[in-house]
Amino acid sequence: MLMNKYILTVFLTAAATVSAFAQANISPAPAQSKLTYVLGAKLHLGNGKVIENGYLIFDKGKITGIGDATVVRLDMSKGNLIQANGKHVYPGFIAPVTNLGLAEFESIKATLDFAEIGNINPHIRSIIAYNTDSKVPATLRSNGILMAQVTPQGGMVAGSSAVVQLDAWNWEDAAIKKDDAMHITWPIVPKGRGGFRSPTVTPELLKERAQNAINELDQLFTESKAYAEGPKPATTNARLAAMRNLFNGSQRLFINVDQEKDIIAAVNFAKKYQITPVIVGGDDAYLITDFLKKNNVAVVVKQPHALPNSIDDDVNMPYKNAAVLANAGVDVVVSIDGYWQQRNLPFMAGTVSAWGLDPEKALQTITLNTAKVLGIDKTTGSLEMGKDATFFISSGDALDMKSNHVEQAFIQGRDINLDNLHKQLDKKFSEKYQLKP
C-alpha cells in the first residue's frame, strides 16, 4: 500500500514536470487490440433513439454489436469488459466549421493559419495545416468532442475543409474525410457598426457592391463548371480545377449567410448549379422554414450562446433558434464559434434542448446530423452496427456542464488518453498546495 502511494507520487511528479508546451506524455492511442464490451450504460444513439440499459460491443475499431442489455446474454470471455451501469454512452461529438488546429493563440499571428489572403480561394485546403500538436484538441476530447470539421475562413470563397478525428500523430493520420466541403461567404449589404456611427456610403451603393460580388461568384461557378466538363485545358487553373468536385457531388457547398433574403438568394444560386447547399449561420432561417424544407437545405446554426441580432429581438431568440428550425422539420446542426471554445459544444446542444427541442434530437444536432452534412454518416455520427467505435462514456448527462464527466473515450476503437494541458497544470499546482486535483 505504502509502495503504491510512492509510485503514484512519482508518477504525478513526472506528469507535473513535463513542460507544458511539450505535452509529450499525451500520445495518440494505439489501434484497438482486443474486442471490448461496454455494459449497463444508457446508450444515446445519436439518431434520436435511446437504449436505457444497453450493451455496446466493438472490435477492430468498429461497432460489432449494440442492443438492449436486459434481453440478451453475452459471452464476455473473449474481450475486455467495461462495466458502465448508470453511466451514459454517446457517439463522439463533432465540431463543425471550426478553425481548430489552424490557430493556437488568437492574438499571435504566427500561430494563425486559417485565413489566406485573396477573395476567391477555392484551391486552399485546410487539411495540410491541421496541427495535431496543438494543445487545444486534447481539451475538447475531455468533454466528448472527438471529431471536427477543420475549416478555412476569409474572403468570398475560403477553400476546402476537412473532417478529422482528434487523436492523431499527423494530419494524414487525423483525416477522416479530406476536402469534404467548399466554404463560401455570401456577399451581403454590411451592417452598420451600431451606436451612433452610420455608414459613410449610401445603402444603394452598398447594395450595388454586394450584387457585383454575387456576379463575380456566379462567374466563378459558371466557368468552373465549364472547366470541369471540358477537356483538359492547355492552361491549368488551380482555382477552377479545385471547384470540380462541387459539380460531381463529391464535395459539399457550405454557404455562410444569415438574413432571410440572402439565404433565399444563396440557395437559389446553388440550385442553379444543381447543388444542394448547407447554410451556415442562418440567423433568420427560422423565418423561412418551408422554403428550406422544400429545398432540402440543412442549416448549421451558429452558437446558441449569442446575443440577439437586433435590440428589438426576443432576448432569448439565439437560444430558441435551433429548436424552432428543428421542430419545423429542418435538418439542424449546432456549432460554436472559434476553436478553444469548442469544448462548450455539448452545452450548445443542451441549450437547444432547454429551449424547446427533445433532448435526443438536440444530441443529434452535434452527432448524426453533423455527420450527414459532412458526408461521414456512413462511418460515424451514431452508435450503429458497422460504424466506427468513436464514442465516450460520461458519468452524467453530457449536454449539461453540471454533469458532463467524460471518463473514457474511444476513437475508431482506440482507448484515447483523456489527459490535457489543463489537467496537467491542475495536478501540478494542486500538488503545490497539497490539494486533491
Next chain:
Amino acid sequence: MKKILLSLALVFSGTLVFAQQTYPVNGSYDIRPGNYAFTNANIVVNANQTISNGTLLIKGQTIQSVGTGTAIPKGYVVIDLKGKYIYPSLVDAFSAYGVPENSRTFSGGSRQSIFTSTKKGAYGWNEAIRPETQVNTIFTIDTKKADELRKAGFGSVNVISRDGISRGTSAVVTLSDERENTTMLKPEASANYSFNKGSSQNDYPTSLMGAIALLRQTYYDAQWYGKQKEEYNISLEAFNKQQNIPQIFEADGWQNILRADKIGKEFGKQYIIKSNGDEYQRIDAVKGTGASLIIPINFVKAYDVEDPSEARNVTLTQMKGWEMAPTNPGVLEKAGIKFSLTSYGLDKAADFWTNIRTAIDNGLTQKQALLSVTEIPAAMIGVSDKVGTLEKGKLANFIITSDSLFKKNNIVLENWVQGKRFLTGKKDEKDTVAKTLAKKEVEKPVLNAGTLIYPFTAFGLPSPLKQETVLLKNATVWTNEKEGILQNADVLLENGKIKAVGKNLSAGNAKVIDATGKHITAGLIDEHSHIAGTGGINEGAQSSSAEVRIADIINSEDVNIYRQLAGGVTTSHILHGSANPVGGQAQLIKLRWGKLPEELKFAGADGFIKFALGENVKQSNFGTGARFPVTRMGVEQSFVDEFTRAKEYKTALAVKGNHVRKDLELDAIVEILDNKRFITCHSYVQSEINMLMNVADSLGFKINTFTHILEGYKLADKMKARGINASTFSDWWAYKMEVAEAIPYNGKIMHNVGITTAFNSDDAEMARRLNQEAGKAVLYGGVPEEDALKFVTLNPAKMLHIDNKVGSIKAGKDADVVIWSANPLSIYAKAERTFVDGIAYWDIERDEQLRKDQQLERARIIKKMQESKGKGGKTQRPVAESPRMYHCETLEDYAMELNELERTHAHE
C-alpha cells in the same frame, strides 16, 4: 465677367446705411439717411402685444417708435404694409454661421500618441481645452449662409466655434452683409462647452468620461491658476475671464443634459444646454436640472418601410422617435422649461418653418414658439437690449410677413437687419395661393403620437413596475447561508427586502407565486461588466486615468440590462477597460430597468477602481507602441510612480491645504491609500500578479480583488496570505499569449486554497448565463454545487463589500432574487422571474406579452410611416446596425463618433 461682378458687389457694399467711422472710402461717400416709416401694419411688438394698423419708425439702424397714430416726420420713406405683419426678426442662440467648421481629420480610430498640445505658445496642455478661442476674432461674414438664414426670418445669431471641450467665447452678430465691424452685436456673448474634443490632435480624452474628467480638472486648474504665480497659461487665463458671461453647453440628448448639468452644479454654474430634441423622453429629469435649453427641430425623416425585411432593421426606438420627436417643443412648454429653438442641425434653414408648424401641430403654442425664437434666445445670449422685440431704441431688426408668422402659407417678404432692407425674393401671393391650398389646409395630420415607454427602447414599459409584497411558495431555496439549500421552502418579499425565509410562511396580503419544482437563488452579481455605459469604457491615452468615472457615463437605455435580467443578473459592477495600468473609477449598479441612470446606482456601496496588467496595458496587440509602458517592467514603474506621487500629494495637501493644485487623478489614488477606494485589477500571468502584490506591500496599499486572474492558481497561497479576492473566467483561454496557461480549474484551486472566488463575465453575452458558468466549477474540479453558486452570488457580493445587502437569501437583505425553472447550475435552468428590490423586472410571461404588444406597436407605426410616404413625406432607407458591445479591450474615440455622426447626418 467675374471681375465685373465682384466690383459691382463692392460698389454695392459701399452704400452704407450708417457711417462706419474708421474705414476710408474709395470715391465719394454714400451714406443714406435710413429714415423709414412702416404704416398700416400689424406690428407684433412681442409675444404678448400686437398693434393693429400701427406704424414703425426707424432711423438708421435703430427703432424710433412703435405705435398707432404716429405722425410721420418729413423726409421719411413711407412703406405701406396694409394687411401685412411686422415681427421682430428671429434670434438663434446657437449657430456656426461665419466660422470654419470643425475640420478634424479622421484617423480611423488608431491612436496617434500625441500626448500634449501641438499648439505653439503658452497655452494649456490639452488642445481640446481652447477657451482662448474668440469668435469675434475669427468671424467673417458668409453672404450665402446669411442670405439663407435671413430668408427664414433670422436677424441675429450667436456664433459659436464648435471645436473642443472648452470652446472659448462666442459672438452675437447680425445677419447684415456690412462689415464685421458693424454686424458685431456682442463680441463676447457666451462661453461654450461640449463633450467633443473636436479637432484636437491629442489622444486624451478618447472617451466621454475622459472629456468630463478633463473639463472638471480644467475648472480646478483655473481656480488654482488664479492663486499662483509660477505659471503663465493663456488658456487658463482666458477660461477664468469668461466665467461671468452666459455658459452654453452643447450636450446632445437628455442623458448628456444630466451629465453636463452635474458638472455645472459642481462648480456653481448653471449652463444653458443645447440638446438634440429627445427631452420629451425624460422631461421630469430634464426639468429637474433647472437648465434653459436650446432645442433643434431637425425631426428625423420617416423610414422607408415598404420592404418588410428591411423594416425589421428599424428599431422600436427609431420608430417611436420618429413619431414622437415633433411633440418635444410642446412637451417642453407644458413642463414649464425655458427653451429657445435653433435652426442648427437642419439640412436647410428653409425647413425651419415647416418644422415649427409641425411642432405647433403637435402641441407647441404659437406664443411659445414666438418667444422661443425671439425674446428667449435674445435673453440667453445677453442681447435683450438690442433684439428680440420691437421697441424704441432697439435695433431695427424685423421681418415683414404676408400673414401671421405661423400660418402655413405665410411668406417672409422682407428682412430688415440693422435698418438695412433685404428682400427675400418672394412675392405675396396670398390670395391665389390661399385659394388653391385651402383644401389641403383642412387635412391636419393624424395626431396620435403614441405613448412613452421607459426606457425608450424595446422592452420598455409605459409605466413603472410596482414593488409588491410577494410570497414565493414551495421552492428549493439556495440560501447561501448556514441553512444551505432548503427544500419546499417559501420566501417572502416586502418593501423591497426579504422579509422571511422558511417553511409554510403565512401569505397575509402578499401575492402568492407558486414555485413548486422551481429553484430560488439570490440575484446574480457580475463583478466585471461593461454594459450600460456610453461613449467608451476605456480612457487609455495615458498610463493612468484614475480621474475618470464610469459613474458619469451610465446609460440606462441599454437593452443589455434587460437581457441580463433575463439571465438572473441583478447587480453589475461596471468597470473601466484595461487599456492602461491605472484605469478609471468603477460604478456598481442594480439592473433597475426603466429607471434613470442615477437611480441605477447601488446606493451606499464602496467605490472601486480598475487597475490592469499585461498585454493590454503594454499595448501588445494595438496602438503605436509609443505610450509608456510597453513591457511588464514598465508596468511596475507606472504603479510605483503613481503611488509615490499620490503620497507626496497627500503630504502636500496636509501641509499647504488648498494651495496645492487639486489633481483628480491623484485624489483617487489617495482614496486607495486611505482605504476609501478599492482596487480590482485585471491580471493574467503570475509574474505581474506577484509584482503588484509586492508593489502594494512596499507602498502601503491593499489589493481588494484580482479580476480575470487566470494564473491565480499559480499564486493562490500568496493571494490568500494577503486576503485578496479572485474574480475569474470559468474556462476562457488561448485568445492571447498571456492566457496560454489559463485553465478551467483555476477557480476551483483558488477556492480550495481559501480565496473568495467569483466568476465574472466581461461580456454582455456571457453575463446572461453566469449561473451556467458557475456550473462549470462543478465540471472542472468538482466544486460542491452550493459553493459553485456562490461564485456568482455571495462571493462577488463579499468582494464588492455588499454582502450585508445582497448575495444570499436572508431576512433583511434586499429582495434581489431569481426563480429558476431548474437547478440553477444546469444548462436547463431558465430564469423565470428576476426581482430587484422586490420588483420583478424580468418575468418570462410578461416578456412574451411585451413582445406581442411591441409587434402591434411596430405595425401601427409602420403603417403610419407608409401613409406619410404616400403623402409625399421624405423618407430614409433603413440600415441594419449591430448593437454596440463593450469589452475590457474595446477602444473607441468618442469625439470621432460624434463628428462622424454629424457628417453623415449632414449628407443625408
